[in-house]
Amino acid sequence: MKTAALYEIFKNVINENLPVLEASLSAPAGGDVKSLLTVCNNIKAAAKVVSIEPVVNLCKTMDSFLATLNESGKGLGELEQNFFSAAAELMSEMAAVDAGEIPNVAAANSELIKDLSEKFAEITAAAAPPPEPPKQEAKPKLSYDPVLIDLFKIELDSHTKVLEKGLIEAEGETSNEKLEPLMRSAHSIKGAARIVGINNAVGLAHAMEDILSLAIKGEVKLTADHIDILLRGNDLFKVIAALPVDEIIPWLEENLGEVTELTDMLQRAKTGEVAGGKEGDTGAAKTGDVAGGKEGDTTVANTVESPGEKKGAVGSSGGVGGAPTDGTGGGGANDAGATSTSSTTAQTAQPQRTEKKEDALFVRVLADNLNRLLGLTGEIKIQAKFTKPFRGYLLAAKQTLREIARAESKLEIAVDSVDAALPLTGEMEALREAIEHLEWSLNIMIDKFDGFSRNIERLSESLGNRVVESKMRPIADGLHGIPRMVRELSKDSGKKIKLEITGDDTMIDRDILDKIEAPLSHLISNSVDHGIETPEERIAAGKPETGKITFEAGHRAGFLTIMVSDDGRGIDTAQIKKKVVEKGYVTADMAESLSKSELLDFLFLPGFTTKGDVTKLSGRGVGLDIVMSLIHQVGGKAKIDSEPGSGSRFTLQLPVTLSVIRALLLKVNRELYALPISRVETLFCIKPEEIHSVEDRQYLEAEGENIGIIDFARLMNLPGEGEQSEFINLAVIGDRTTKYAIAVDAFLGERDLVVTAIDAKLGKLPNISAAAILEEGSVALILDPDDLVRSIDKYVHGTKPDKVSVGEAAGGKKKTILVVDDSLTVREVERKLLENNGYEVVTAIDGVDGFNALSREQFDLVITDVDMPRMNGIQLVEKIKSDPGLKDIPVMIVSYKDREEDRLRGLNAGANYYLTKSSFHDESLVNAVIDLIGEAE
Numbered sequence: 001m002k003t004a005a006l007y008e009i010f011k012n013v014i015n016e017n018l019p020v021l022e023a024s025l026s027a028p029a030g031g032d033v034k035s036l037l038t039v040c041n042n043i044k045a046a047a048k049v050v051s052i053e054p055v056v057n058l059c060k061t062m063d064s065f066l067a068t069l070n071e072s073g074k075g076l077g078e079l080e081q082n083f084f085s086a087a088a089e090l091m092s093e094m095a096a097v098d099a100g101e102i103p104n105v106a107a108a109n110s111e112l113i114k115d116l117s118e119k120f121a122e123i124t125a126a127a128a129p130p131p132e133p134p135k136q137e138a139k140p141k142l143s144y145d146p147v148l149i150d151l152f153k154i155e156l157d158s159h160t161k162v163l164e165k166g167l168i169e170a171e172g173e174t175s176n177e178k179l180e181p182l183m184r185s186a187h188s189i190k191g192a193a194r195i196v197g198i199n200n201a202v203g204l205a206h207a208m209e210d211i212l213s214l215a216i217k218g219e220v221k222l223t224a225d226h227i228d229i230l231l232r233g234n235d236l237f238k239v240i241a242a243l244p245v246d247e248i249i250p251w252l253e254e255n256l257g258e259v260t261e262l263t264d265m266l267q268r269a270k271t272g273e274v275a276g277g278k279e280g281d282t283g284a285a286k287t288g289d290v291a292g293g294k295e296g297d298t299t300v301a302n303t304v305e306s307p308g309e310k311k312g313a314v315g316s317s318g319g320v321g322g323a324p325t326d327g328t329g330g331g332g333a334n335d336a337g338a339t340s341t342s343s344t345t346a347q348t349a350q351p352q353r354t355e356k357k358e359d360a361l362f363v364r365v366l367a368d369n370l371n372r373l374l375g376l377t378g379e380i381k382i383q384a385k386f387t388k389p390f391r392g393y394l395l396a397a398k399q400t401l402r403e404i405a406r407a408e409s410k411l412e413i414a415v416d417s418v419d420a421a422l423p424l425t426g427e428m429e430a431l432r433e434a435i436e437h438l439e440w441s442l443n444i445m446i447d448k449f450d451g452f453s454r455n456i457e458r459l460s461e462s463l464g465n466r467v468v469e470s471k472m473r474p475i476a477d478g479l480h481g482i483p484r485m486v487r488e489l490s491k492d493s494g495k496k497i498k499l500e501i502t503g504d505d506t507m508i509d510r511d512i513l514d515k516i517e518a519p520l521s522h523l524i525s526n527s528v529d530h531g532i533e534t535p536e537e538r539i540a541a542g543k544p545e546t547g548k549i550t551f552e553a554g555h556r557a558g559f560l561t562i563m564v565s566d567d568g569r570g571i572d573t574a575q576i577k578k579k580v581v582e583k584g585y586v587t588a589d590m591a592e593s594l595s596k597s598e599l600l601d602f603l604f605l606p607g608f609t610t611k612g613d614v615t616k617l618s619g620r621g622v623g624l625d626i627v628m629s630l631i632h633q634v635g636g637k638a639k640i641d642s643e644p645g646s647g648s649r650f651t652l653q654l655p656v657t658l659s660v661i662r663a664l665l666l667k668v669n670r671e672l673y674a675l676p677i678s679r680v681e682t683l684f685c686i687k688p689e690e691i692h693s694v695e696d697r698q699y700l701e702a703e704g705e706n707i708g709i710i711d712f713a714r715l716m717n718l719p720g721e722g723e724q725s726e727f728i729n730l731a732v733i734g735d736r737t738t739k740y741a742i743a744v745d746a747f748l749g750e751r752d753l754v755v756t757a758i759d760a761k762l763g764k765l766p767n768i769s770a771a772a773i774l775e776e777g778s779v780a781l782i783l784d785p786d787d788l789v790r791s792i793d794k795y796v797h798g799t800k801p802d803k804v805s806v807g808e809a810a811g812g813k814k815k816t817i818l819v820v821d822d823s824l825t826v827r828e829v830e831r832k833l834l835e836n837n838g839y840e841v842v843t844a845i846d847g848v849d850g851f852n853a854l855s856r857e858q859f860d861l862v863i864t865d866v867d868m869p870r871m872n873g874i875q876l877v878e879k880i881k882s883d884p885g886l887k888d889i890p891v892m893i894v895s896y897k898d899r900e901e902d903r904l905r906g907l908n909a910g911a912n913y914y915l916t917k918s919s920f921h922d923e924s925l926v927n928a929v930i931d932l933i934g935e936a937e
Contacts, residue, residue, distance in 0.1 A: 006050050007099035013046040014095040021088050033075065036084070037066045043091065052106050054113040058087065061120035068124055083119055086112070148196045149245045155192050156241035159185040161480045163234045167227050168483040176216055183212040189237060200252055200259045201240065207266035208233050214270060224491075229269055231484065233262060377464040377754070394449060398442045405435050464754065468659050471511070475553050475562075476504035478517045482524055486549065489528045496535055496546040497528060503553035508560055509657035512634045516562075516654065519627040523564040523650050524549060526624070531568030531648055541645065543567070559678070560656050565649035571642035573599045579608065600640040604628040632735070632786060634658065635676045653678065659755055663772075664731065665748035665780060669718045670842060672780040673744075674753055674772060679785035681732040681739060683747060688728060697796075700730065700741055707732060710792050712742040716767065719814065719835055733785050740792045755782065767791050777845040779824060814936050816840040816857070817929070820850035820864040820876065821894075830863060830894070830925070837926050838936030847871025851879055854886055860933045866895040866906065874909045881910035890932045894925065 017039045044059030062084070069076070076084065090112065094105050106113070166182040190205035208230055214220040236259065243251055252259065408431060483499055490497040532547035539545055552563045576599045577591045585602065586594070602608055606625040631638045636654035655661060655678060663674035664683075684700065691698050691709060698709040709730065712718075730741040753772035758765060769784035817839050819830045831841045842857065844850035846868040854862070862880065866873040873893055880886045892913040893906040903914045913928050 004100050007102050010046045010050045010052070010102060011095055011099050013042055014091050017042050018088065018091055018095060021084075021091070033066055033070050037063065037070065040066060050102075052103065054106055054110055054117075058113050058117050058120075061117045061124065062087065065120045065124040080123060083116060083123070087116055090116075146245050149248060152192050152196045152198070153241050153243075153245065153248075156189065156237050159189050160234050160238045160241060164231070164238075164480055164484055167230050167234065168487050170215075170222055170227065179212055179216045183209055183216060186212060198248075198252065200256060200263075201237070204233055204236065204259060204263045204266070207263050207270075210270055211266060220270065226269060229262075229265055233266060236262065373467050377460065377467050380460040380463065394442060394446045398439065398446065401435060401439050401442065405432070405439070408432055408435060464660075468657055469507075471509055471657065471659055472507040473510045473513055474505045475508050475513065475560075476501075477510075478513045478520065479504060479551070482521065482551070485521060486524060486528060489525060493528065494534060495528065495532050497532055498546050498548050499524075499551070500548060501551045504551075506553040506555060506560065507656070508654070509659065511658050512560075512654060515630055515634050516652070519630050519652075520551075520562070520564070522624075522627055524551070527564060527566040527568065527648070531566035531570075533569055537569075555656065558656070558662055560652075560654045562652040562654065563649055564652075565647060567647040570644040570646055571600065571603075571640070571648055572644060573642075576600070576602055583608070597639070597641075600642065603640060604638070635661065635678050635785075637678060660752055661755055661782070663751055663753050663780075663782065665751050665774075666712075666731065666744045667746040667748055668716070668744045669713050670840075671718060672748075672774070672778055673712075674751070674780045674782045675731060675733070676782070676785060677750055679733055681734060684730040684732070684741065685727050685747075686730065687726070691728070702732075705739065707739050707741045708792075708796065709741045709743060710795065712744050715742070715791065715795055719838065719840060733789065735786065735789050738789060738793070740789065742788075742792075753780065753782065773824075777849070779828075814838060814840045815860040815933055816842065817861045817863060817933075818842050818844060818850060818853055818857075818859040820844045820847065820862065820868070820873070822846050822865065822868040826865065833925060834929065837929075839929070840936075847873065847876035847879075850876055854880065854889075859889060861929060862889055862891045863894055863929075864891065866893060866897055866902070874905060877906065877909040877911050892928060892932065 020035055021039045023035075040059045040063045044056055044063065047053075047055040047059060065080070069080075090109055093109070094102050097105055162185045163182055166178065166185075170178055170182060186205050186209035190202055190209060193199075193201035193205055211220060211222075211226065211230065215222050215226075220226070240248055240251070479501065482501075486497055486499045527549045532549065533541065533543075535545035538547060547566065547568055549564070549566045552565075554561055573596055577594070580586055580599070580602050581588050581591050585605075603624050604627075608625070628638055631652055631654070634654060635658075636652055638650065638652050640648065640650055642648040655676075661674075662677045664677050664680055666673045666675060682702075684702065686700065691700060692706075693699075699706045700709055701707075725745070729744050729747055731744060731747070732739055732741045734740060751774070753774075755770045756772055758768065758771055765781075767784055767788045768781050769787070770782040772780050772782055774780055817834055819827055819834070819841055820843075821827045821830070822845055827843045827845075831843055834841050842853060842859070844853050847864070848870040850862070850864065851871065853859075862876075864873040864876055871879075873895065877891050877893070880889060880891055890912045891910065892915065893911045894915045895902065895906070896916065898916045906914045912932060915924060915928060
């Protein structure tokens, strides 16, 4: 029999946990399940000690239910709370009796305890999650490592480019030089696919490798049909390379039948059976048995489908990004006479050259990160330029030392002539030695600083160049599908065409390359359709039956120049002349006076075509206008030259990079603007009497043209007045149909500018595309020429433009404020805020720059920050107030420092106002300015 002491302990445990039990039941959201679990465990443990088994069993069932409920994250329902309340009342009854009576109370309530235990067991079973269904034998899945798959995709991308380019050139080839790189690429794909566990791809790559190996041995001669099948296999790998990592395995499983069938076709081709025909058949590959394709189709779209796309996802042109919208696809005609080469020589033997390595070690970097890095390099360059003034300071200190040394020499002579000063001779000698040592130290410092300055400029320049180079890609990256496209188009049109590509290693900004792929595809397909004649026509004209299209790329005069030429029929200018008159662009008399270049420019107009019939490739008038628009988007130019019977040449002049642009720097009302040099037609510096006027509209006569003149300051709504000058500076810009001359204060020369994107929060600024920070720290806004021309059109046709004149003021004299702050953002916010209230604003980047501005110009007010390099705001205020010519200019400090001691420090230095930068968000700053100097005018 248990002692009374143990029952007393059990009673104490109940008394300790009962309040917790009651509080947990009254807790919101269905009770405090975790606290209830603790209570049940405590009471269960105590009941075990005194061997009250009914209570132990009850606590066990309660504990099981609470554990299940806790795993599900649910709370107690109303029914469960009633059960727990009954258990709490039972525990309360046990705690209310003497310790020795507890067993009797438990026995008297045995039925209740049993009933509660059963109820808790029932609700526990109901709350438990449903049993898992019996496991069915899962469909075998291909296991893979996502990291390895990602590497496989990278390798595929490289090898498929090698295969596509090489296969186009391999028709009829047996030379090891041509075929071995292709076999190695297929072999590499096979090995990589085996490593990552994609066995279906292993079989396909192995079949391609076998055919190429047999061709090298001379056992198989590669015909057009062989090339078609191999290209389909390569297209399948291109689809895989383009898929996200997690979609490759499901896609292969979904298209397993098609992959296997294509592999079988390649296996049959090794024995001479090509797509159901015999080796030597001149017909196109019969692919009707593959995925429902029609006989004669040569597109991989009839073999495989990529996720979310129906048949036709990858065209016969090898998936050329941005191919012409008017149908530059291949067709699978029976003519297999087209050839293609990427070298300057055609049929003559080429000297063996070292194979260019396709794969280089690389890492993936987000374009935004590169752009930010490029912006930082621009700032580093600017900071490097700030080291130059320090050399001047050191030289000035050295000059001061020399003056002190000369004064010391004079003093020494004077001392020597006075006997009474003889005791000072030793001290004078010590002084001279100290000055000599200081001069020596300064010389060392100057030499070291010169070296440091040169090194940091060199390093910052090198860093900027390397970042720009990291965004460059060879133009060949945008030409991978071109040879394939020419091959397919020549087969479809029954023409024989040789494509020659030179300068494909020319480097270009990848952003430009992405945008010009479609224009290049269109120009080449245009040469196939419009330029190159049929073999019969060429023979009749005394030309070789095989036409030639040449693609040339190279850097010239700081630009990328691309020429696409052909030796075809040329462009009939008489037909263009007829069309422009029919469409009402010009009168018949005017058409007769147009030059050849002017007539050819009509080809770039929307909807203009000289073809009478509509084909898959042409006749709709959609094409060259899109080419011109895309070229303009990247700041380039395009022109056409043609000789009837000899061929045509399209020349594109493009910037090498969009990260750094060559621009003409303009000054207008003390503001700096940059105009991309590629869009500047010409510059004029004229006298006012050379301007003509008709109906209050001004124009300039130049080279037989009347060019309208627009005041740039008024177009941009710039406050203030221009600089006084006896000449008017005009920059001529335009588009394909219009030219305008914008009047500016000054041309400041050409600059290479690092482009800095404007914060997207500001939205699209009218006529502005980006910004650039100049070497001296000034900000220049880069103009958007196309947007500017559109704005001029609206300005000219919507109102009567203001006239330009020499030194004309835009109104009454406005008060001018100097804003000094090292933060570009803060300077611009203050400038805009003040200009919107009518004030003229000049900015400076630190105290030194601000004080220099004060020495050059007159200002009504100075607003300065505190923390700045070289000279802080407090020092600037003290310097202004100690200068007799500047001390009367009111000075306002605007700083993030809002402590009382900071404010007192600024006011004690001589500032008239001290504001925090939170004043930008209300009228405090403007009100303070009005309080100090009054309204703007």
